[in-house]
Amino acid sequence: MSEIKDIDALRAQLDGTRGKEYWRSLEALSGTPEFKEFLHREFPQNASEWLDPVGRRGFLKLMSASLALAGVSACTRQPTEELVPYVRQPEELVPGKPLFYATAMPFAGAGMGLLVESHEGRPTKIEGNPDHPSSRGATDLFAQASILGLYDPDRSTTITNLGDIEPFSAFVVAMRSVLAAQLSKKGAGLRILTETIASPTMAAQIDDLLTRLPAAKVVQWEPFFGHNAREGSRLAFNEYVAPQYAVEKADVILSLDADFMCVGAAGLRNARAFASRRRAENTGTRNRLYAVESTPTNSGSRADHRLPLKASQIEGVARALAAKLNVPGVAAVSVSGEAASKFLESLAVDLQGARGKSLVIAGDSQPASVHAVVHAINAALGNVGQTVSYTQTPEARPGNQIASLRELVGEMNAGTVDFVLILGGNPVYTAPADLKFGDALAKVRLRAHVGQYEDETAEKCQWHVPEAHYLEMWSDVRADDGTVTIVQPLIAPLYGGKSPHEILAAFAETGGGERPGYDIVREYWAKQTGLSTAAPAAPPVVVAAPVPAPAAPKAPPAGAAAGVGAGAPAAAPAVPAPIAAAPKPALSPFDLAWRKWLHDGLVPGTAFATRQVTLQGAMPPAATPVGDGLEVVFRPDPAVHDGRFSNNAWLQELPKSLTKLTWDNAALIAPGTAKRLLLISGDVVELKQGGQTVRIPVWLAPGQAADTLTLHLGYGRTRSGRTGTGIGFAVNALRTTGAPDTLAGVQLTKTGDNYELACTQDHGSLEGRNLIRVATQAQYTADPSFAAKMQEEIPKTLTMLPPRSYEGYAWGMAIDQNVCTGCNACVVACQAENNVPVVGKSQVANGREMHWLRVDRYYTGDDPDNPDTYHQPMPCQQCESAPCEVVCPVSATTHSDEGLNDMVYNRCVGTRYCSNNCPFKVRRFNFLLYGDFTTESYKLQRNPDVTVRSRGVMEKCTYCVQRINQARVASKLDDREIRDGEVVTACQSACPTEAIVFGNLNDPNSRVSKLRANTLNYRLLEELNVRPRTSYMAVVRNPNTTLEPAKPTNGEERG
Amino acid sequence: MAAKEHVPDHEELALMQRTPAVIAPGHTFESVTDSISSIVLTKRTTIGWFFGFALAFMFLMVLNMTIGKLLLEGIGIWGNNIPVGWAFDIINFVWWIGIGHAGTLISAILLLFRQQWRTSINRFAEAMTLFAVACAAMFPLLHTGRPWLAIYWLFPYPNTMGLWPQFRSPLIWDVFAVSTYGTVSALFWFTGLVPDMATLRDRAQSKAARVIFGMLSLGWRGSARHWQRYEMAYLLLAGISTPLVLSVHSVVSFDFAVSVLPGWHATIFPPYFVAGAIYSGFAMVMTLAIPLRKFYGLEDFITMRHIHNMTKVMLATGMIVAYGYANEAFFAWYSSNAYEAYMMLNRMTGPYAVFYWTLIAINAVMIQLFWFRKIRENIPLLFVLSLLVNVGMWLERFIIIVTSLHRDFLPSSWDMYYPTRWDFAMFTGTIGLFFSLFFLFVRFLPAIAIFEMRTIVPEAKLKQHHG
Secondary structure (H helix, E strand, C coil): CHHHHHHHHHHHHHHCCCCCCCCCCHHHHCCCHHHHHHHHHHCCCCHHHHCCHHHHHHHHHHHHHHHHHHHHHCCCCCCCCCCCCCCCCCCCCCCCCCEEEEEEEEECCEEEEEEEEEECCEEEEEEECCCCCCCCCCCCHHHHHHHHHHCCCCCCCCCEECCEECCHHHHHHHHHHHHHHHHHHCCCCEEEEECCCCCHHHHHHHHHHHHHCCCCEEEECCCCCCHHHHHHHHHHHCCCCEEEECHHHCCEEEEECCCCCCCCCCHHHHHHHHHCCCCCCCCCCCCEEEEEECCCCCCHHHCCEEEECCHHHHHHHHHHHHHHCCCCCCCCCCCCCHHHHHHHHHHHHHHHHCCCCEEEEECCCCCHHHHHHHHHHHHHCCCECCCEEEECCCCCCCCCHHHHHHHHHHHHHHCCCCEEEEECCCHHHHCCHHHCHHHHHHCCCEEEEEECCCCHHHHCCCEEEEECCHHHCCEEEECCCCCEEEECCCCCCCCCCECHHHHHHCCCCCHHHCCCHHHHHHHHHHHHHCCCCCCCCCCCCCCCCCCCCCCCCCCCCCCCEECCHHHCCCCCCCCCCCCCCCCCCCCCHHHHHHHHHHHHCCECCCCCCCCCCCCCCCCCCCCCCCCCCEEEEEEEECCCECCCCCCCHHHHHCCCCCCCEECCCCEEECHHHHHHCCCCCCEEEEEEECCEEEEEEEEECCCCCCCEEEEEECCCCCCCCCCCCCCCCCCHHHCCCCCCCEEEEEEEEEEEEECCCEECCCCCECCCCCCCCEEEHHHHHHCCCHHHHCCCCCCCCCCCCCCCCCCCCCEEEEEECCCCCCCCHHHHHHHHHCCCCCCCHHHHHCCCCCCCCEEEEEEECCCCCCCEEEEEEECCCCCCCCHHHHHCCCCCEEECCCCCEEECHHHCCCCCHHHHCCCCCCCEECCCCCCCCCCHHHHHHCCCCCCCCCCCCEECCCCCHHHHHHHHHHHHHCCCCCCCCCCCCHHHHHCCCCCEEEEECCCCCCHHHHHHHCCCEECCCHHHCCCCCEEEECEEECCCCCCCCCCCCCCCCCC | CCCCCCCCCHHHHHHHHHCCCCCCCCCCHHHHHHHHHHHHHCCCCCHHHHHHHHHHHHHHHHHHHHHHHHHHHCHHHCCCCCCCCCCHHHHHHHHHHHHHHHHHHHHHHHHHCCCHHHHHHHHHHHHHHHHHHHHHHHHHHHCCCCHHHHHHHCCCCCCCCCCCCCCCCHHHHHHHHHHHHHHHHHHHHHHHHHHHHHHHHHHCCCHHHHHHHHHHCCCCCCCHHHHHHHHHHHHHHHHHHHHHHHHHHHHHHHHHHCCCCCCCCCCCHHHHHHHHHHHHHHHHHHHHHHHHHHHCCCCCCCCHHHHHHHHHHHHHHHHHHHHHHHHHHHHHHHCCCHHHHHHHHHHHHCCCHHHHHHHHHHHHHHHHHHHCHHHHCCHHHHHHHHHHHHHHHHHHHHHHHHHHHHCCCCHHHCCCCCCCHHHHHHHHHHHHHHHHHHHHHHHHCCCCCHHHHHHHCHHHHHHHHHC
């Protein structure tokens, strides 16, 4: 409009000129300010430039420059970021050098003491805490895999209320209003459902809440572990106590359906203790393990005598044994079957002969009455105080969880519950099917769920709050022996998760609802210890640094600095600093203690004292009637447990120790029973009982009891995450409160369908090969070097080359098969340490799994329903004359002067000839792009010292060469040799039984050299002259000669 | 039977009485040149050719697609796994290389042994060699995880890092063997073509053909000096090629023999592989010759004599191969090595036993049919049998590679191998490439050496006798 106006004005101006005043062009007119104005209106900024031949070029330059700059800045203003280097570098933080922090992993009602490796603030690897009584430096597979869980991109990230994202303050406000409403009712409508509480702070918070709201109830539900043991102890002693086993003191051990070395809070401790009597270098008497079990367990695979028996018949065995041992109050029961009665006969004699040095352990899945009988047997054998002692339970509030859950469901159905807070766990998925927990939950008016995933339970609740991972929160937890570890965070919550303490703080009287977990835990412990939190007024000039580096029998990988939480300074040699050291704040008495607890990973003096218990006179009646027909036993999945780890790809892809299945669960069935029912592995069957059916493929499991199907829980999740959703088969439908462990009278129908299961080891037989060398104690005593004699004769003219000599270090590994339980902790540890990718079910089914370390499982013996089982961890053997090296056309795998087969990823073109020529088939090939290069959160987990391999590249075990090099750097700084035990490979460090020993073969005093010199030492496939650096210890079994008459050394493996 | 133009000497007569002639009677220099060059120059391209070429080209496109997917996604699209690191890729490589061998044998060794009957089949047998080597050479490269690096890291080239290939690896020997073989075969083939290019140049109707054949004939004028030098060059190349017949497949067999794997680690492999190569190569020559002589009316040049001779070579080499099988089985027992024994047992009774027995049925049993003259003269049956021999030899490589790998030392690592659709796509794709090239060859180049054929018409003998 204005232009038109201007043109009008121009016209007016032209009109206003007198006579013939010509204008030739616009140029002529442009002298007038009006016209200039006009032009500037039309080309607002650079109009005049167009008219200027020189200026136009300038304009174009400007234009292009501004366009380019517009492209750079895009639409958003970049935030001002300032890179600020450390003015004072924190003493313990050296980029590239990991720090280790002590913490603990709470799991199923107990804690496991850990050291967590942290690279520049990223936790990357879990190690056991050598000072911690329950782990002694080892870990189990769940702890190893939990680091991946921390970085799981599928964890819930936001607090939601009916799907809407809310701030935490809104949640607190909602909780405060619930609290206000409940105060008048004394909490009659308030229910809190948690997992088993093993945190003293949390127990105190709950106690505080229940004092104020006495009518409120806290219900605990843990799908596995402890139900029967708890009730068994109450039956036997009329109080809840926890048996603490001293397995190392026992000469004769009987396990009744117990996987006491691999499962449960004391598993690691028991395994270490058991191994101490079985090692190759063991000079004392070997212990003897009898196992009576319904389904093969890892502990059972180490048994000298194993009796597969239906779960319901095991009680009969326990009672018959008790009667034979003259346990008062137990009626004699006859045991059917010749094998079983002979077994029992010899067992009773053996146990009698080892009074005070024997031990009977009942498994979690055996009914409470069996636990009670076992307590009585141990008492009758004089084991109490010797091999078994009793303490209070590590869980803070022991009780009958099944009964209280049933009660909760009743109340929810009755509508008397106004609000339920589900604090951890996934009860909608894990609760026994007959409770119909999900339906009952839906009847509660207000429901809140705190969990790491938006899972089946979160789906049914209005509120969902992301729960912090244990590596993200402040907490505390008791180990099975009572020792408390302060759980300290390694990283700020990645997804804004809240710890249970912070959630419960919303119900606290003080603190206004929102309190950091740090304060809550500290406050509890300050109160508990009575130490003052006030700093001394006049601080001394130098505060003694209260943190010695952890002096441990099994140190964390060398070169690692010992760090402590909360930025406490570590003791360091006084070096003149260019910049003055930061002023050290004076520490209160509590802080001094607190920092030591954090550093050591445990609170001293918190282990439980032994408690005197008295047996109740009468033994309870037998709980389970011995039924005919098929029986189902329920177990947590060996890899994903009750389903809580189902989104953890490492655990999904982990070959389950005894079946070697990945990515699925299957109903385990004895080969004999399968033959009778015309079933083969993979056949889908329908299991029916009480109107409930489960469809699941069967898997033939040698060692399984006849007519018994083992169903593993944890699969068939409907809301797990991109890894765990929809895989496997949900078996929860058959599990009821009445039969949570063993279900009798199951009907099996063959559907005719077949389901492909991805198994990593198709072949369990040794095919008569001398790969596993076994002798009995008698044979070993007669001929200690039997293993060498099983070696095929090696031709003397095998090679014309002189043996290669190794100056300096010669790394080697010795694996003691006597103590390997096949627990799989090493496999996951290797995966975590070496950035081993996950490939998925279809790739595993095609034989392309990437694990650098596999644990081979072989069966020997004549009876497929009760074979001897052996585990053989198989890392790269690091052959001295390695067949892989000579065939690589580009020298991508070469020999180091310390004897390692190094893999040069950058040079590898991927011909796979090395793998073809590897007699052990330990090489792994990236057939496709298996490494995850895109998921941001997983990038944080990666070990920065190990390359993430790309497509088309061969990879394999390196003996953790990065750890060797860290130790080398550390030793060179000190101008010394690397000490024995300074290099600890990831598998070795995780191993609960210390079956893996690594070290320098050139050092005659190293542990590995000594093992090498042991007569049990042998190397695989020696006749090929590959000269492996990894050697194995032959197995010495310790059978009872009355059950297994002595045979002369046969010189052949029993295949 | 006898030619009318001249009186055959008694030697020729005797030869003719025993066996059919290497060229049908009645041919003159002119008729030979006419009938062979007309295929290229004057005859209309038949519908059959177009149909055949289109089919072959379709599979060539399948090959392109497969290679594209392979480069984008990785060799995981195949069925290879751990422990079976090599499967179709190396089977196909060995198979194609083996097929090539007959061409070299025919052109070089038979030339040096002055076997005149080779004349009419050597040209297309050499072309077959070249195309087979082209198909074969693709696999060692594409089977690697990172072919973009393998393509030059496998060659010894000077570089600032001082990195060389590892000369102890049989795969490096392969690189040298196959690249030498390819180069010499190409040279040999082209040298042999030069005089015929000149013939085509001289007889070409179109300008384009004259120019192209003119360039390819390298100024050949047929002068005595040209002939003298040509003969010398050709003989030299034959001399160079001759050891290659033995060495290339020996080196290929080292890929296996040098390893420690039971079923691979065998000293009999080099002769056994060479014999197998010649065996399969002659089968392929037969597979190609039978339709070729039929569709292009070349029965006069590729006569029953050739067919007879080829079946005899196949019989002889097939028996060597069968001896190899027997030998493997014998040593599996005689060595009393448990791994060797299991390997043999697994071949005979394991999951892939059906392939082993098919292979035995073809290569050890069926081959005995060639003892009978009736069978040697039954052209359609021979065509089928030659195809079966190719199948048998492919299965032989499958058995050697897959059954040895899938169950080796530790039973824990045993696994099965199943090919995927991409394995088959790659294999049929190379067959498509081979036949595409072959169709182009028979259409645009003289499939039979014209000038060499001229040397065996009776006219040439006459001149010899009178001159």
